[in-house]
Structure formats: structure tokens, C-alpha cells
Amino acid sequence: MRKTALIYDDIFLKHKTQHGHPERPERLVSIMNTLRDSDIWDSLIHLSPRKATDEELLAVHTPGHIEHMKNLVGYADPDTYVSEDSLEAALYAAGAVLVAIDRCRSGEIERAFCAVRPPGHHAEADRAMGFCMFNNVAVGARYAQKLGYKRIFIIDFDVHHGNGTQHMFYDDPDVFYFSTHQWPHYPGTGRLEETGTDKGAGTTANFPMDSGAGLKEYAVIYNDILPKKVASFDPDMIIVSAGYDLHVQDPLSGIRITDEGINTIVSAIVRSKDIPAVFALEGGYDLDALSASVLTTIKNLLSE
């Protein structure tokens, strides 16, 4: 069995969104109840997150953005509400990824699932966007490099394109960004032709998926294309933006991935190379589908 951590704290429930908002605390309550009731709970290494520091955030964010988040209560963008405790939750959400990377580096764990909110992949260097305050996965990638991991492979299977993450590493030859997402769809980025620039040319790979696409289309990308990209890039860490709004039951997408599809995708990711893999929760808004998908994900982390 692979040494796998679950990183979570109740602080993530204190990030309150406005009434009717799909990105709500109940998402994590549902995930944690499902995991607690499952037969894998006792096999997991349970870890607490810490707060990301300003210095760690500054590796991908502007000082102005960090200051703005520290002083804001209200809407950061039309989709992104910041409540009184949201800053604290957001600092711990990024910090959860950092704890996962620390423990991978020390050899205590091989894999981790960070059950966090707010999510991160839409957050740009200088602004919050699309329910996201800080880009958790991007902060993690830079931190991993500081600890000595050289080449980071980021995989983003959220149904929305991770515009923030792509932009932060678009010209970086040492961080690969690989994304499948519904297209056309929010936020509008992630065309096939967006493949990186300058020294980072070729280290971004986007797979826009038609509404209605399902396991058949995703299996080609994750079973056939992903292993080749990973082999040629030769990373020493994988970080995953794990968004479960690609599920057929999800209200925010037209992609038709079932539990079997989640299993195929996650299994392909962890088999692509035997290196540390850190998963961070992004989207996923149908509570039943979300919690079942996370359970399937973690079973793969433990066993593959």
C-alpha cells in the first residue's frame, strides 16, 4: 500500500460564500463524511495544513494581490466572495499543498490528497477569479522547486481551464501544465494552440473537450497521450488540480464522466511515473458525485 496522506482542517468550512453559491462548505463536509465511513480511513496518514507565508505566495502572486486579499471582505470578482474568515482558509488551502510537498520530500508519504477550499486554479498572479483567491497548486509547484524538485508536471482535470496556472508557467521550461477541460466554456482560455512561449514552448498542453464528451474521449488522452508527455518531460513531482465538475451529475458542466471515468483518469496519472503525486481539490459541485469521486481518487492513490 502506498503511503498516502489526507490533508484537511475545519478552517476550510469557515470560508463562507453567498447563498446559493455552488462552492460551499457542504462540499467538504460531504467528502469528509464519505471518507470517514469508508474502509480506507484508517489506511490514510491524516495531516493538518499550515498557513502559506507571504514569501511563499509571492513566488507566483503580486504583492498587490496579497494585500488586496488581506483587506477585502466582499466580492473579489463577480463569482468570488471573500468572507471574514476566507483569507485564513485560503492561506491554509495553499499551505496544505506545501505540507504535502514537505512530507513527500522527507519520505514520510508518497502521495497526498488536499481536501481544501477555496480552490485555486483560476487565481491569476494579480487577482482572484472564479471562486479562487490564491493559486494553491502553483504556489506548491514553486515551493517544490525550492525544496529541490526540479521539474514539476501539473495535471488539471477540472472541467474548467486553469487559466491562472497556465499563465504563471507559460514561459517556464521546468513546469509542465497539462489540462483537459470543456471548451468552449468558462474561462475561455485553453485552446489546443496554447502550448507555451519562449523557453516554455511545448511545456503547456491543452485538450479542449466538446460538451457531451465522456470516458471514450478522456481515455485516449489519459491512457495514450499523458504517459508520453510525462516520459518526455521527465518530471520529479506530479501536482494535480483535481476538479470533479467533469462528472456527468455536475450542474456546471456538460462533460459526461462517471465514477469509472474518474478511476481511469486518476489511475493513468499515478501510473504515468512513480514519483510523488500531490492532489489538490478544485471544483465539483454535486455533493454525491463529488464525495464518491474523491473516494475513488484516494483508493487509487493508496493502491496503484
Ligand SMILES: [Zn+2]
Ligand atoms: Zn471547475
